[in-house]
Amino acid sequence: MGVEVSVEGLTKSFGSQNIWRDVTMTLPAGEVSALLGPSGTGKSVFLKTLIGLLHPEQGSVIIDGTDITQCSAKELYEIRKLFGVLFQDGALFGSMSLYDNIAFPLREHTKKKEDEVRDIVMEKIDLVGLAGAEDKLPGEISGGMRKRAGLARALVLDPQIILCDEPDSGLDPVRTAYISQLLIDINAQIDATILIVTHNINIARTIPDNIGMLFRKELVMFGPREQLLTSEQPVVKQFLSGDRFGPIGMSEEKDEAVQKQEEAMQAAGIGGGGTKDDFSEIIPQVQPNPGMPERKAIKRHRERVHNMLPDLPPNAQDAIRRSMAEEDRMRDEMAAHVDEQQTVAVGAGQGSGEWTSAGGDDYPGSDAPTQSWATPPAADSTTTQPIDTGRHQQPTDGRSH
Incomplete structure (x- = not known):
């Protein structure tokens, strides 16, 4: 570790x-x-x-x-x-x-x-x-x-x-x-x-x-x-959106005259060139490829987020709950995909302990992993409890010898 x-x-x-x-x-x-x-x-x-x-x-x-x-x-x-x-x-x-x-x-x-x-x-x-x-x-x-x-x-x-x-x-x-x-x-x-x-x-x-x-x-x-x-800090929101209107300037310290000019431009409906993505929504985190062990960090991270959740604004709490529910759904779909591939492999006489890629999803140049990807049950969309990884397969060492 x-x-x-x-x-x-x-x-x-x-x-x-x-x-x-x-x-x-x-x-x-x-x-x-x-x-x-x-x-x-x-x-x-x-x-x-x-x-x-x-x-x-x-x-x-x-x-x-x-x-x-x-x-x-x-x-x-x-x-x-x-x-x-x-x-x-x-x-x-x-x-x-x-x-x-x-x-x-x-x-x-x-x-x-x-x-x-x-x-x-x-x-x-x-x-x-x-x-x-x-x-x-x-x-x-x-x-x-x-x-x-x-x-x-x-x-x-x-x-x-x-x-x-x-x-x-x-x-x-x-x-x-x-x-x-x-x-x-x-x-x-x-x-x-x-x-x-x-x-x-x-x-x-x-x-x-x-x-x-x-x-x-x-x-x-x-x-x-x-x-x-989900932060409302102006510097954070500006950096995430890539907008020129905000505390960050071409030089580190944006002078007052420039700031007032930009505020006037915003009031006139002129855009700052930033992305129009909705940053009030949290995109689900990328998950390991099929065949990889489950990340131990998920449980530790969710426990910490769960403890801080009551102190966050309501909109942030809602976004976090939706994101967690979506991540759980993605893990369940991945697990179902792995199970399906294992069933196909058994039927083809390839053995029951291997994951075989039907669509080339494994990382280019790597050998097909041989460990099944265990996942927790799907979480209810309103829960923020940390997922339980204790009863699932532990990650292999993964080191080269």
């Missing part, structure tokens, strides 16, 4: 330039979180601080019981083995092939034989859809392919904490959907703690369990996705 990452009173500056101050948040163990915010607010700096590449002026970062802002270089080296990191530009070694780039952490941190290394590397290459490109140099492929190679490298050690700095940048919408699904499937398999920095609103609305937002050098909010997606 992934480990909890606790940040307390974190402040970071470069010289006289303050990046952010007094950031306090906890990434729950085994859950997927996302960090949003306008460009230039220090989201990438925050990730680098979490792994000790940058040292804060104040505050603590506690990982697996160790404060990495105070620990020795040797302790930090060991803590970093818990991480898999996808940097914004891929951060590949330009003189190494994709294969050697992806194999680097295994050769550096393990004593595996080269044939074991090859099995693991080729598995990860298949996962990110780069089969056949393993001998190419980073300069010979597109930026999107480099990003996927960086993700494969981040996954080779089956890390307990995965940090992804804009995993969608440089990717087309279809590949972005596949990468997002892959992160959910990995979380289901190894219960890793995942933090995604993104500007992609669709990812933010459908992938994470928790969302935070940085703005004007502060953490505006961090908590369950349902809390932020």
Whole structure:
């Protein structure tokens, strides 16, 4: 299972330039979180601080019981083995092939034989859809392919904490959907703690369990996705809708004259160019692919949302209940699909323990999973009780050996 990452009173500056101050948040163990915010607010700096590449002026970062802002270089080296990191530009070694780039952490941190290394590397290459490109140099492929190679490298050690700095940048919408699904499937398999920095609103609305937002050098909010997606804070609503009318300007501080001009334009019925999506509705969260174990994070997350529900506005409570009911319905349909495929497989003499894809729904390049996907009974649309996962099949380890 992934480990909890606790940040307390974190402040970071470069010289006289303050990046952010007094950031306090906890990434729950085994859950997927996302960090949003306008460009230039220090989201990438925050990730680098979490792994000790940058040292804060104040505050603590506690990982697996160790404060990495105070620990020795040797302790930090060991803590970093818990991480898999996808940097914004891929951060590949330009003189190494994709294969050697992806194999680097295994050769550096393990004593595996080269044939074991090859099995693991080729598995990860298949996962990110780069089969056949393993001998190419980073300069010979597109930026999107480099990003996927960086993700494969981040996954080779089956890390307990995965940090992804804009995993969608440089990717087309279809590949972005596949990468997002892959992160959910990995979380289901190894219960890793995942933090995604993104500007992609669709990812933010459908992938994470928790969302935070940085703005004007502060953490505006961090908590369950349902809390932020139903927030009435102007900066949150403006960012989600992508509208130019609101607190966020071209520069970080929007001056008063511009703000008054925009208010007059709004009053005249002129639009700010934002999406017209209905953000009062919470889109159901993406679920693991058929054959994957159920995410343990679902139960933990729902318990937390259930406890905070009475303190939310009525419209937010209604949206959350509808979203949970829809997610339960989706899980039931997925379970029924898996049962149907297993019945077909038995009838064809393929054995009773396998899920076989009739429509190519499994992730490209991956082997068909062999574990059935257990789901809870459908929840009533008005209930907010956490689902009971205790009596269902537990996730397999999912690690490569």
